Amino acid sequence: xxxxxxxxxxxxxxxxxxxxxxxxxxxxxxxLRFINFAHSDVxxxxxxxxxxxxxxIPRESLGGGLLVLAGAMLICAILGIVIERLAYRPxxxxxxxxxLITAIGVSLLLENAGQFFFGANPKVFPALxxxxxxxxxxxxxxxxxxxxxxxxxxxxxxSLQFIVRKTKIGTAMxxxxxxxxxxxxxxxxxxxxxxxxxxxxxxxxxxxxxxxALNYPSIDPLMGILPGLKAFVAAVLGGIGxxxxxxxxxxxxxxxxxxxxxxxxxxxxxxxxxxxxxxxLLFRPAGLLGxxxxxxx
Amino acid sequence: MLTRSQxxxxxxxxxxxxxSLFSNQIDPYYLLVIINVGINVTLAVxxxxxxxxxxxxxxxxxxxxxxxxxxxxxISLFVGPKFFAALxxxxxxxxxxxxxxxxxxxxxxxxxxxxxxxxxxxxxxxDYLAIVTLGFGExxxxxxxxxESLGGALGLNGIPPYTNFFWTYGVVAxxxxxxxxxxxxTYGRGFLAVHDDEVAAxxxxxxxxxxxxxxxxxxxxxxxxxxxxxxxxxxxxxPRGFDFIRSIEIVVMVILGGMGNTVGVxxxxxxxxxxxxxxxPIAEYRMMIYSLLLIVLMLTRPQGLFTIxxxxxxxxxEKGPMAKA
Numbered sequence: 001x002x003x004x005x006x007x008x009x010x011x012x013x014x015x016x017x018x019x020x021x022x023x024x025x026x027x028x029x030x031x032l033r034f035i036n037f038a039h040s041d042v043x044x045x046x047x048x049x050x051x052x053x054x055x056x057i058p059r060e061s062l063g064g065g066l067l068v069l070a071g072a073m074l075i076c077a078i079l080g081i082v083i084e085r086l087a088y089r090p091x092x093x094x095x096x097x098x099x100l101i102t103a104i105g106v107s108l109l110l111e112n113a114g115q116f117f118f119g120a121n122p123k124v125f126p127a128l129x130x131x132x133x134x135x136x137x138x139x140x141x142x143x144x145x146x147x148x149x150x151x152x153x154x155x156x157x158x159s160l161q162f163i164v165r166k167t168k169i170g171t172a173m174x175x176x177x178x179x180x181x182x183x184x185x186x187x188x189x190x191x192x193x194x195x196x197x198x199x200x201x202x203x204x205x206x207x208x209x210x211x212x213a214l215n216y217p218s219i220d221p222l223m224g225i226l227p228g229l230k231a232f233v234a235a236v237l238g239g240i241g242x243x244x245x246x247x248x249x250x251x252x253x254x255x256x257x258x259x260x261x262x263x264x265x266x267x268x269x270x271x272x273x274x275x276x277x278x279x280x281l282l283f284r285p286a287g288l289l290g291x292x293x294x295x296x297x
Numbered sequence: 298m299l300t301r302s303q304x305x306x307x308x309x310x311x312x313x314x315x316x317s318l319f320s321n322q323i324d325p326y327y328l329l330v331i332i333n334v335g336i337n338v339t340l341a342v343x344x345x346x347x348x349x350x351x352x353x354x355x356x357x358x359x360x361x362x363x364x365x366x367x368x369x370x371x372i373s374l375f376v377g378p379k380f381f382a383a384l385x386x387x388x389x390x391x392x393x394x395x396x397x398x399x400x401x402x403x404x405x406x407x408x409x410x411x412x413x414x415x416x417x418x419x420x421x422x423x424d425y426l427a428i429v430t431l432g433f434g435e436x437x438x439x440x441x442x443x444x445e446s447l448g449g450a451l452g453l454n455g456i457p458p459y460t461n462f463f464w465t466y467g468v469v470a471x472x473x474x475x476x477x478x479x480x481x482x483t484y485g486r487g488f489l490a491v492h493d494d495e496v497a498a499x500x501x502x503x504x505x506x507x508x509x510x511x512x513x514x515x516x517x518x519x520x521x522x523x524x525x526x527x528x529x530x531x532x533x534x535x536p537r538g539f540d541f542i543r544s545i546e547i548v549v550m551v552i553l554g555g556m557g558n559t560v561g562v563x564x565x566x567x568x569x570x571x572x573x574x575x576x577x578p579i580a581e582y583r584m585m586i587y588s589l590l591l592i593v594l595m596l597t598r599p600q601g602l603f604t605i606x607x608x609x610x611x612x613x614x615e616k617g618p619m620a621k622a
């Protein structure tokens with residue numbers, strides 16, 4: 001029982017990271033109806049931004065850690081907005097295939113530019129927050145890094161929900177997602193909303209990148225590929241375009257993966273996410289919380 | 298009576314036999330590069346049938362190449378000795394027969410993998426299809442890593458170097474012939490219809506799913522054969538050699554040449570195989586250049602470098618939700 005709960009905690013902390021990345025996929029899909037392939041590499045840039053900022057800031061302190069987190073989120077938000085402005089906006093009236101290929105190009109560019117500027121060898125990510133281990137009643141162990149994942153993820157998810165539901169720009173985001181033409185008719189500037197969505201999603205990816213690097217403290221320019229793909233699976237699992245769905249999908253996927261990893265099928269861990277993706281697309285293509293849309297001519 | 302394209306095919310095969318007879322006159326390094334060009338042309342032309350003509354964006358071509366490479370290598374490594382013993386000869390004809398068998402079986406197993414992958418994933422469109430095929434490509438790789446009898450993560454070594462000029466360019470000629478005649482046949486017009494407008498094609502009574510699966514299976518078949526050629530040229534393979542980057546390289550060839558333009562795709566495959574050889578000093582920036590090329594090409598020339606008329610350009614459709622935003 002203790003082992004089961006322990007695995008559940010590990011799974012939830014991995015899942016919370018997936019959820020943060022998945023939110024970026026799902027929000028961009030919501031407003032633009034396309035999969036931002038480069039999102040997983042924004043996640044990588046977030047981890048590296050944290051790595052370089054942390055060199056100038058005292059380690060293992062709460063304030064310093066939060067400062068690194070905020071700095072990396074800001075850098076990635078700007079990166080996300082720039083990517084959208086330079087690569088995706090000129091293609092907005094073109095076919096989806098063009099945009100998809102461009103997104104793959106941006107993703108590869110970030111990975112290879114990362115190898116060029118950061119070096120291809122893995123780097124050791126420093127401990128940002130004070131390192132402690134908490135032991136609960138019946139032998140459950142939780143590190144301060146896992147704790148940080150839960151706290152940061154919950155704060156970010158709640159504030160995201162607040163932004164999307166209660167603020168003016170959030171209302172505009174939902175309007176654009178619902179019907180872009182009608183949104184622009186009532187005076188919403190679609191470009192601003194789309195830029196904001198990219199910035200918000202990329203900031204969440206950066207937070208995910210830093211939390212991931214805290215728990216798996218070896219970072220390299222290709223580190224984003226697998227977590228990114230899995231987060232995408234999480235977004236589809238929850239219903240792409242649906243914000244609570246992305247969070248649910250991320251948590252579920254994290255738990256499933258952790259349990260598979262603890263079983264004798266552990267060598268297939270990386271394949272399980274894709275198997276889930278294929279099953280969900282076959283049997284419930286709209287995802288767990290999504291609504292099915294019919295293509296109209 | 299032979300048609301013109303069949304004559305061209307036979308001439309090309311005959312030519313590859315003749316050149317092959319004199320291939321020991323060619324510097325081994327150049328010969329290797331020329332064989333690589335042929336393998337890449339086969340991969341790109343077969344992927345073009347799926348991504349270009351039929352408009353189904355697949356990112357898992359390296360997975361099918363892996364299936365073909367592993368199957369063909371397993372046949373020459375494990376079946377080969379029994380085959381030679383039964384035939385009682387080790388000579389060139391026996392080796393040629395074995396290699397032919399290995400290539401065909403490799404292609405068929407890859408085609409079967411294409412069928413298994415294609416039936417579920419081709420119900421999806423666009424971005425989803427791209428990610429699912431990418432996922433299948435990765436799953437195929439993970440499976441090979443876990444099969445101990447095929448060397449696991451270390452892969453297979455000591456594969457006999459059967460690949461030569463004749464086999465490579467014979468396969469190139471057949472691939473190009475099959476793809477072109479498929480697309481230009483009455484039946485094959487359906488591929489273009491599916492590419493241009495799937496809903497309209499379905500309304501006209503075409504079984505669009507069947508067209509997509511046929512394109513996928515044929516593409517996988519030739520990718521498998523190219524994999525067999527590849528493994529018998531480099532003589533050792535491991536799962537890492539067939540990763541996502543390999544798929545992307547083939548996709549870049551197709552996009553650079555112009556999706557749905559076989560001649561352009563062949564030119565692009567030749568160009569992208571030769572460039573890194575000529576530009577050795579900057580070879581390590583190859584992927585960076587590829588990615589920039591993709592972005593710039595999509596922004597400025599989405600129809601590809603070598604497509605002059607915008608016959609099958611991907612930017613034809615001014616529709617989709619992106620347009621509304």
